Amino acid sequence: MLKKEINDVLKQIAIFTAFALVIPAFLIITTIISNQSYFSVFFPLFQFSLPFWAFFMGASLFSVERGQRGMEYLLSLPYSRYEVVGLKILPRLAAVVLFYVVFLILYTSGGEDLVALPFFSFTFLYFSLYLISLSLSASSENFIILFVSSLFSLFIYLNLLLLVFWLAVRAKVDIPFDTLDLRDFLTLEWNPEITVLAYFSAFVLLLPLLVSFGLSIKKLDIRPAKVYNKRFFKLFAPIFLGCFILSFLFAHGSIITGYTYYYLTKDHKLIESTPYSGIKIYDGSKVHKIEGDFGSYWPSPFHEENEYVYDEISNKIVRINMSDYTLEVLYEVPPEKYIRWSIWTHEQTFVFLEYNRNAWDKDKKFVPDKKFVLLDKPSKNVTKISLDDKPLKNHYNLTIFGADGTDGQRFWLLTTWPYKEERHIFKLWEDGKVEHIGKTRKWPFYINGMLLTYSGDELIIHQEKEGNYVPIQRIPNPEGYRFGLSYYFRTNLDDIPINELYGTKRITLEDQRIGTSFAILDLENFKIEKIGESKGRMDYYYPEDLYFIETNPVEPEIRIYKYMDGQIRLFKTFEDFDYKKPENRSFWCRSGIVLRRGKKVKVYAYPDLKEIKFKKL
Amino acid sequence: MTEKIVEVENLKVSIGRKTVLDNIHIQFQKGESVVIAGKNGAGKTTFLKCLANVILPDQGRIVFSEKVIPEKMGYISDKLSLFENYSVKQGIDFHSDVYQIQDFDFTLINELKLNLNQKIKNLSAGERTLYHLGLILAQKPEILFIDEIIHVIDPYLREKFLEAVIDLIDRCQTTVIMVNHTFSEIEKIPDRVLVMEKGQFILDEQTESLGEKLKKVVAKEEIPEEVPCIFKREASYLKEYFIYPFDEALRKKFPHDYKNINLNEIIKAFIGGQYAKKGNQ
Numbered sequence: 022m023l024k025k026e027i028n029d030v031l032k033q034i035a036i037f038t039a040f041a042l043v044i045p046a047f048l049i050i051t052t053i054i055s056n057q058s059y060f061s062v063f064f065p066l067f068q069f070s071l072p073f074w075a076f077f078m079g080a081s082l083f084s085v086e087r088g089q090r091g092m093e094y095l096l097s098l099p100y101s102r103y104e105v106v107g108l109k110i111l112p113r114l115a116a117v118v119l120f121y122v123v124f125l126i127l128y129t130s131g132g133e134d135l136v137a138l139p140f141f142s143f144t145f146l147y148f149s150l151y152l153i154s155l156s157l158s159a160s161s162e163n164f165i166i167l168f169v170s171s172l173f174s175l176f177i178y179l180n181l182l183l184l185v186f187w188l189a190v191r192a193k194v195d196i197p198f199d200t201l202d203l204r205d206f207l208t209l210e211w212n213p214e215i216t217v218l219a220y221f222s223a224f225v226l227l228l229p230l231l232v233s234f235g236l237s238i239k240k241l242d243i244r245p246a247k248v249y250n251k252r253f254f255k256l257f258a259p260i261f262l263g264c265f266i267l268s269f270l271f272a273h274g275s276i277i278t279g280y281t282y283y284y285l286t287k288d289h290k291l292i293e294s295t296p297y298s299g300i301k302i303y304d305g306s307k308v309h310k311i312e313g314d315f316g317s318y319w320p321s322p323f324h325e326e327n328e329y330v331y332d333e334i335s336n337k338i339v340r341i342n343m344s345d346y347t348l349e350v351l352y353e354v355p356p357e358k359y360i361r362w363s364i365w366t367h368e369q370t371f372v373f374l375e376y377n378r379n380a381w382d383k384d385k386k387f388v389p390d391k392k393f394v395l396l397d398k399p400s401k402n403v404t405k406i407s408l409d410d411k412p413l414k415n416h417y418n419l420t421i422f423g424a425d426g427t428d429g430q431r432f433w434l435l436t437t438w439p440y441k442e443e444r445h446i447f448k449l450w451e452d453g454k455v456e457h458i459g460k461t462r463k464w465p466f467y468i469n470g471m472l473l474t475y476s477g478d479e480l481i482i483h484q485e486k487e488g489n490y491v492p493i494q495r496i497p498n499p500e501g502y503r504f505g506l507s508y509y510f511r512t513n514l515d516d517i518p519i520n521e522l523y524g525t526k527r528i529t530l531e532d533q534r535i536g537t538s539f540a541i542l543d544l545e546n547f548k549i550e551k552i553g554e555s556k557g558r559m560d561y562y563y564p565e566d567l568y569f570i571e572t573n574p575v576e577p578e579i580r581i582y583k584y585m586d587g588q589i590r591l592f593k594t595f596e597d598f599d600y601k602k603p604e605n606r607s608f609w610c611r612s613g614i615v616l617r618r619g620k621k622v623k624v625y626a627y628p629d630l631k632e633i634k635f636k637k638l
Numbered sequence: 639m640t641e642k643i644v645e646v647e648n649l650k651v652s653i654g655r656k657t658v659l660d661n662i663h664i665q666f667q668k669g670e671s672v673v674i675a676g677k678n679g680a681g682k683t684t685f686l687k688c689l690a691n692v693i694l695p696d697q698g699r700i701v702f703s704e705k706v707i708p709e710k711m712g713y714i715s716d717k718l719s720l721f722e723n724y725s726v727k728q729g730i731d732f733h734s735d736v737y738q739i740q741d742f743d744f745t746l747i748n749e750l751k752l753n754l755n756q757k758i759k760n761l762s763a764g765e766r767t768l769y770h771l772g773l774i775l776a777q778k779p780e781i782l783f784i785d786e787i788i789h790v791i792d793p794y795l796r797e798k799f800l801e802a803v804i805d806l807i808d809r810c811q812t813t814v815i816m817v818n819h820t821f822s823e824i825e826k827i828p829d830r831v832l833v834m835e836k837g838q839f840i841l842d843e844q845t846e847s848l849g850e851k852l853k854k855v856v857a858k859e860e861i862p863e864e865v866p867c868i869f870k871r872e873a874s875y876l877k878e879y880f881i882y883p884f885d886e887a888l889r890k891k892f893p894h895d896y897k898n899i900n901l902n903e904i905i906k907a908f909i910g911g912q913y914a915k916k917g918n919q
Contacts, residue, residue: 022736025721086721089759093719096692098736099708242693244653 022100022108029085030078030112034119037074041067064127065137074120075147078113079154080167082106087162092243106238110155117151149227150175156230159238160253161246174230182223185265189222189272222271229261283608283615284320286330289626290343291615291635292320302346303635309346323364324371325611331371333360338371338396352396352403365433367424371396372433374419375405389417393433393449406453413447413455422505423467427485434458434467446474458490459483466505468519469544473504480504482547494547502526502540502549520544523567530556539569539589553589555582568592568627570609572600579607579616581630593630641668643706643781643813644689648698651684651837658684660837662698668705668780669811671827673818675905676834682817683716683785685834689815690715690783706781709737712774716785716817718766722759726752726769733773746772746802764795771802782806784816788824800824819909821902831901833908840868841882841908845901852904853896855879865892869907880907 045063048054054062086095095105121144124132128140136143154171161167233256237249281295291303300311300318316335324331328344336354341347354360354375361374375392382388391408408419418438425432430451437445439462446465448456461474472483472490480498483490502524522542530536540551555569567584577599583592595616599605608615613626613633624633642665649662658681666672674682687693689700690713702711720729726747734742750768752761761769767787774782784803791799804827806812818824831848833841843851855861861879865888869880881888881896889896899907 024735025732085723089722090717090719091721093687093692093713093715093717094721097690097711097713097715097719099711100736102694240694243687244693248653 026109027112030116064132064135069137072146072150075151076154078117079151080158082109082158102239102241152227156234160250185268185272218271218275222268225264225268228264229257232260233257282319285610285613287325287612294318294320303638306636308637311348324366351401362420365421369398412457436465463503496547504542643668643703645701649695650697651695658837670829671814672830673816673828674832677909680834681837682834686783686785686817710780712779712782714770714784720758724758725755727754729758737777739776742776764791767791781813786817821905825901851883853881853884854899855894
């Protein structure tokens with residue numbers, strides 16, 4: 022019997038393989054598709070046809086016998102129904118896995134860039150469709166009906182999965198339905214970390230079909246399909262109810278409260294934000310809540326001044342008053358626009374770039390509508406400068422990296438993304454005038470009227486003379502350090518007495534891990550001094566706090582090193598913190614570190630990283 | 639001494655809202671040859687398919703004796719069901735493999751002079767029936783179910799088929815349960831006759847005693863209600879009454895011309911006659 026089933030499946034494999042190989046060749050030979058390699062035509066078609074193969078392998082469990090009028094003979098053989106079904110499933114399941122393995126091999130051998138469906142979506146659809154069509158294989162003798170009902174069931178299944186996760190999310194946070202998208206499940210790329218529980222949840226939702234099939238197939242006979250289906254649905258209904266609840270519980274468990282974000286302010290107050298659940302501020306003894314629709318706000322203030330914290334929330338630039346815990350909107354970006362990258366602070370003005378959300382208009386014309394927006398902090402007045410004219414017309418990816426002023430007029434410095442390893446540098450005046458002032462091979466930096474750029478192996482320091490930036494120092498930098506600001510710091514350093522700049526470069530350590538090498542640029546004698554290496558990422562804060570944060574993939578701990586007295590020294594170790602666990606999260610702020618292990622949240626403040634206690638946290 | 643080979647208890651099968659088999663209790667003995675007759679839709683085929691495990695009952699159970707392992711059961715369906723894309727040879731190999739037949743007996747298949755590479759779907763209905771019987775004979779079955787197939791075979795192959803079945807009964811003491819409408823060709827076979835009506839057996843008699851127990855009365859007038867008439871057939875001005883169960887005391891009490899009838903006529907009467915409710919008690 023198994024031999025017969027293997028032979029049947031081998032014939033089906035041969036036919037499918039022949040079609041999969043021949044159709045791309047046909048398309049190329051007949052020049053329906055031209056100027057493309059065979060593989061680039063074959064692979065997407067192959068991937069596209071695999072879900073059909075999965076469906077066929079599931080639904081064709083009895084198709085050979087039905088096609089040959091052999092169903093009565095099959096059922097009269099000396100096997101139980103489970104033996105018959107088991108012997109039939111085995112080679113078909115092997116064929117489904119075999120083609121998935123073939124897909125994986127092709128995917129990792131150059132197919133990754135040619136996929137018709139994202140990897141996870143495909144895997145999910147492939148196996149779901151197989152299991153669904155297998156579950157329905159005995160419910161009709163008509164293949165077209167089986168195909169339509171399998172697709173329909175898949176559609177229902179995916180929507181139920183969406184519903185389960187939506188209900189599970191709603192049970193934890195207040196989230197509007199339209200923010201969840203079916204696509205999230207197909208790509209498995211949605212915000213709450215997808216854990217094993219989430220996969221369980223998805224699988225459990227398939228169980229009603231599989232279990233109903235398993236139980237009703239025990240009594241499969243040659244009576245009309247409606248007899249079988251009646252039995253199937255009698256079993257399905259209660260199992261579905263049970264599995265729906267179980268799936269919900271798994272989904273609920275898979276949504277991690279790590280979704281909550283934290284930020285420690287310079288006054289050692291803690292901002293906590295859970296998406297769609299408002300903002301909480303812990304002052305040490307009390308918790309203050311700010312109600313409102315803040316979407317999935319991740320507090321990362323770009324500026325702190327006096328009692329105010331400035332941040333961007335859901336396309337609004339807001340000011341949170343940390344004394345009376347109120348929130349004020351300074352500027353709201355139009356719905357069709359978004360803020361590109363971060364907001365730069367200089368004196369009393371915040372500046373940022375505002376782009377069209379959809380840069381391609383209905384005539385497929387590229388209209389980024391790049392605007393340079395100046396927001397005056399005291400008056401809340403907004404000025405917008407268009408960047409769509411020359412010389413910035415053809416530069417889409419712009420970033421602000423400095424600001425200054427001469428003769429009563431302010432200017433900002435912008436750099437482009439690297440093209441052929443070079444970035445352009447532009448100066449944008451307050452009146453809208455744009456000047457091209459040079460190129461650099463690494464990220465430029467501006468401090469105290471000095472512009473830092475990079476050539477192949479030199480760090481070049483320029484100073485403005487009669488409207489031009491001329492080199493005043495060429496410092497050998499063969500190791501390629503980049504000096505300037507760390508990620509969280511987006512402001513001029515003009516108000517801070519800076520004597521030295523910190524620089525980094527990525528290195529490969531002895532154990533093949535990626536690390537960082539550090540150096541200091543002395544701004545008085547313009548010398549670069551290498552100070553050490555670290556495993557992992559680093560953060561540094563001016564004027565003189567230089568911290569190295571090391572995460573070790575083997576040992577579950579975080580080590581903080583500090584640059585002190587010309588040396589890097591181990592400063593603090595956070596033991597028992599496995600950063601790879603999704604329930605563990607770390608938040609690195611200007612004023613400290615917030616670590617969450619499961620449900621426990623602990624806050625440590627610079628400069629000594631002592632723990633700060635917050636009641637009710 | 640009789641040896642029970644299969645016992646059917648409380649068997650019930652429905653298709654949709656229709657009850658096809660209704661609470662059937664019956665036993666079959668080893669070596670017994672049984673013919674089941676009845677109108678179309680009476681439930682004969684469904685009953686046989688239940689015995690052959692092709693239809694699983696909604697209620698009740700079928701208990702085979704320990705000797706009757708699944709490999710010792712044969713079933714020839716009315717649809718001549720086989721894997722018809724197989725060649726004759728592949729069909730034999732598959733059947734031998736599944737039923738663990740070590741030395742396949744080709745006698746009957748050789749008599750048909752079949753090309754071993756010929757596809758089963760290209761065989762005639764008669765050839766296919768005998769081919770299937772050939773497969774089953776190789777199993778040396780303890781029990782054989784044959785469903786309404788004889789009428790599709792030509793007279794020459796029919797004779798061969800029946801000879802093979804009779805030989806099987808004689809040689810192996812195989813229990814044969816057949817469904818058939820007519821008895822003219824198979825009159826020699828049955829030891830026992832069953833007649834089905836509306837999912838129940840309304841007649842269950844040994845063939846030998848059936849002639850004694852079932853008589854026909856032809857009369858112009860109505861016969862008294864006390865006479866156990868199971869069927870009544872009206873032809874022109876005459877009425878035919880089928881009396882069952884008959885005993886000699888009836889002849890004395892209600893003197894009529896109680897005629898003997900042959901098996902074929904008995905079955906025809908059951909199938910074609912007007913059903914008398916009291917006969918179904």
